[in-house]
Amino acid sequence: xxxxxLTMAVLAVLxxxxxxxxxxxxxxxxxxxxxxxxxxxxxxxxxxxGGVTRYLAIDPASLKTSVIPEGETLPLKVSxxxxxQTPYMRELxxxxxxxxxxxxxxxxxxxxxxxxxxxxxxxxxxxxxxEREMFAAVEAAGGGxxxxxxxxxxxxxxxxxxxxxxxxxxxxxxxxxxxxxxxHSRSHVYRPAEPLERNFLLTPGTDFGNEVTATEILLLxxxxxxxxxxxxxxxxxxxxxxxxxxxxxLIPLGSNAWLAKGEKPTQGSIILVHGNGNEPKGIRLxxxxxxxxxxxxxxxxxxxxxxxxxxxxxxxxxxTGEGLRKGPVPDR
Ligand SMILES: [Zn+2]
Numbered sequence: 141x142x143x144x145x146l147t148m149a150v151l152a153v154l155x156x157x158x159x160x161x162x163x164x165x166x167x168x169x170x171x172x173x174x175x176x177x178x179x180x181x182x183x184x185x186x187x188x189x190g191g192v193t194r195y196l197a198i199d200p201a202s203l204k205t206s207v208i209p210e211g212e213t214l215p216l217k218v219s220x221x222x223x224x225q226t227p228y229m230r231e232l233x234x235x236x237x238x239x240x241x242x243x244x245x246x247x248x249x250x251x252x253x254x255x256x257x258x259x260x261x262x263x264x265x266x267x268x269x270x271e272r273e274m275f276a277a278v279e280a281a282g283g284g285x286x287x288x289x290x291x292x293x294x295x296x297x298x299x300x301x302x303x304x305x306x307x308x309x310x311x312x313x314x315x316x317x318x319x320x321x322x323x324h325s326r327s328h329v330y331r332p333a334e335p336l337e338r339n340f341l342l343t344p345g346t347d348f349g350n351e352v353t354a355t356e357i358l359l360l361x362x363x364x365x366x367x368x369x370x371x372x373x374x375x376x377x378x379x380x381x382x383x384x385x386x387x388x389x390l391i392p393l394g395s396n397a398w399l400a401k402g403e404k405p406t407q408g409s410i411i412l413v414h415g416n417g418n419e420p421k422g423i424r425l426x427x428x429x430x431x432x433x434x435x436x437x438x439x440x441x442x443x444x445x446x447x448x449x450x451x452x453x454x455x456x457x458x459x460t461g462e463g464l465r466k467g468p469v470p471d472r
């Protein structure tokens with residue numbers, strides 16, 4: 141009996157949104173609502189967890205995501221039409237209107253003037269050790285405050301590197317990293333001999349929706365809220381997969397500075413490195429960049445690439461197809 145009461149006491153102090161709790165009834169939707177403080181959220185997924193119905197919701201002003209119990213949602217206090225002018229909805233509209241490309245579709249640099257760069261580290265499936273040294277160098281660049289970094293995580297990596305994932309979330313809790321968790325698909329299928337048109341998520345028979353939601357569920361079950369961003373494996377996509385992604389409320393995240401390919405970052409660049417041990421060249425270049433520009437390099441949260449503004453001008457430029465990049469995009 142005593143142990144029963146002890147168990148109940150422990151359960152009582154667990155937070156409402158605890159990790160390691162399975163999800164059910166997972167579905168996509170577009171459900172704008174208000175919170176008690178008058179702010180707006182857009183629920184993009186609805187699910188059951190721990191006997192409670194919850195939303196994975198996006199703040200359309202900041203692009204931050206969180207998990208909100210249904211009981212805390214209130215009827216929308218603003219007009220649905222007004223949501224179209226929010227940074228989040230405008231960003232989705234920009235991607236709908238832009239010309240499709242097989243490689244590197246999506247956001248590749250800041251929309252407006254950004255005084256800094258965005259680091260994105262991909263965790264594709266890998267048997268190699270995780271690049272802890274790189275993350276430590278990123279932390280050192282922050283000089284004591286939580287350093288923003290986007291981690292593009294594949295479900296396959298997550299399942300095979302649980303201690304590395306725990307290290308990352310521990311660094312978040314300790315206030316050394318501020319991670320934006322970017323979905324990098326569940327299986328990250330890659331077949332070296334196949335052309336890009338039939339590779340990665342364009343592999344025939346791929347269940348695209350499941351590739352997206354399965355990784356979200358893996359994260360949510362560990363108490364991690366996936367962000368509004370998705371990185372296509374190999375940066376390879378087509379009109380159908382981008383349309384499906386936007387329909388699910390997610391923003392495709394590309395890069396104009398894949399360091400291992402010799403692309404040089406400038407202000408506002410979304411830098412791509414691999415944090416999974418498969419591309420040491422990119423890590424060497426990033427570490428060299430930190431050494432070289434020690435006091436001048438400023439790291440920004442990837443949502444700022446959207447919030448930096450300049451939407452109207454960007455939409456006109458994208459319509460011309462300017463900035464289309466060529467060259468092979470192998471991925472590990
Ligand atoms: Zn990858």
